[in-house]
Amino acid sequence: MVQKNRVKKHAKYDIPRDDSKLRFIAIGGPTCIGKSAYAIKLAKKYNGEIISADSVQIYKKLNIGSGKVTEEEMQGIPHHLLDIIMPNQTITIADFADMARKCIKEIISRGKLPIVVGGTGLYIDALLNDYSCGDSAPNYDIRERMTSVQEVFLEDYMKSSLDSLDDESILNKKDAPRLEREIEQWLDGSAFDLSDESDCYEEPYDALLLFLDNDRNLIDELAEKRIYYMLDHGLIEEVRKLRAYWNYKSMNSSVGYRDVITGLKHRADKQTIADMMMDSYHALIKKQQMFFNSIRWGNKAHIVDGDFKKADVAVREFMGR
Numbered sequence: 048m049v050q051k052n053r054v055k056k057h058a059k060y061d062i063p064r065d066d067s068k069l070r071f072i073a074i075g076g077p078t079c080i081g082k083s084a085y086a087i088k089l090a091k092k093y094n095g096e097i098i099s100a101d102s103v104q105i106y107k108k109l110n111i112g113s114g115k116v117t118e119e120e121m122q123g124i125p126h127h128l129l130d131i132i133m134p135n136q137t138i139t140i141a142d143f144a145d146m147a148r149k150c151i152k153e154i155i156s157r158g159k160l161p162i163v164v165g166g167t168g169l170y171i172d173a174l175l176n177d178y179s180c181g182d183s184a185p186n187y188d189i190r191e192r193m194t195s196v197q198e199v200f201l202e203d204y205m206k207s208s209l210d211s212l213d214d215e216s217i218l219n220k221k222d223a224p225r226l227e228r229e230i231e232q233w234l235d236g237s238a239f240d241l242s243d244e245s246d247c248y249e250e251p252y253d254a255l256l257l258f259l260d261n262d263r264n265l266i267d268e269l270a271e272k273r274i275y276y277m278l279d280h281g282l283i284e285e286v287r288k289l290r291a292y293w294n295y296k297s298m299n300s301s302v303g304y305r306d307v308i309t310g311l312k313h314r315a316d317k318q319t320i321a322d323m324m325m326d327s328y329h330a331l332i333k334k335q336q337m338f339f340n341s342i343r344w345g346n347k348a349h350i351v352d353g354d355f356k357k358a359d360v361a362v363r364e365f366m367g368r
């Protein structure tokens with residue numbers, strides 16, 4: 048269980064500014080934690096524009112169930128990569144990363160600060176870490192299947208099964224992200240020696256990653272409130288109107304939407320649908336916490352205080368250098 052009222056010392060505030068790289072802030076974390084509101088607060092303070100990193104909010108028509116920010120909530124701050132494709136269309140992680148990079152460049156050209164925010168860890172990881180070293184892009188199918196694997200299992204698995212790995216020292220570091228990356232590349236046939244990261248990997252951006260987090264029980268309580276808010280404000284009717292898209296991944300694989308679809312198919316009552324949604328949100332929150340914790344990034348701050356004051360400190364340090 049994560050602890051409250053402290054910052055895990057991942058952020059390297061003494062990292063020198065590199066004006067040769069695109070500069071932005073990325074904000075990720077579990078659903079319902081308050082990422083969007085905090086991003087808007089930062090955008091107002093630092094003259095920023097927001098880029099959504101949410102794999103459901105990117106779709107048109109999926110509004111209530113995705114918790115999509117409203118025009119009023121935007122408070123005049125420009126938002127990008129919301130409502131750009133229809134639910135029967137598809138978008139890849141690479142597509143998102145390309146579009147996000149383009150948005151970042153355009154925002155910087157206007158003299159503003161890009162702020163990437165969302166709960167889709169795969170999107171943020173793909174943007175931050177292209178793993179260009181070794182000519183190997185991330186295998187996100189393998190990586191997504193590994194997000195529920197605990198670090199101790201990764202170590203035991205590698206020590207017992209992956210005898211062909213190059214550097215035994217990696218196994219002694221107890222570094223889950225690097226172990227996951229090594230397994231990923233070994234399984235897809237693109238393994239290379241990670242023993243000296245300085246020779247093969249350079250972070251492509253001058254970016255601060257804020258991992259906003261809290262005690263899982265508290266987040267579950269926030270999720271429960273959001274679930275009943277969505278159900279009381281038209282989620283079931285929204286899903287009924289989108290029946291033509293029920294069989295597309297945008298809906299049948301999205302937490303919340305798939306539960307309402309299942310409920311409507313079986314004529315479940317509102318409370319039953321709420322219970323199904325709560326189970327799905329609980330699993331999603333756990334998965335998001337584990338994934339964002341695993342993202343490898345030098346200037347990363349894991350914020351676990353409820354009011355984000357420690358995040359404010361990290362941002363001030365980043366903006367002041």
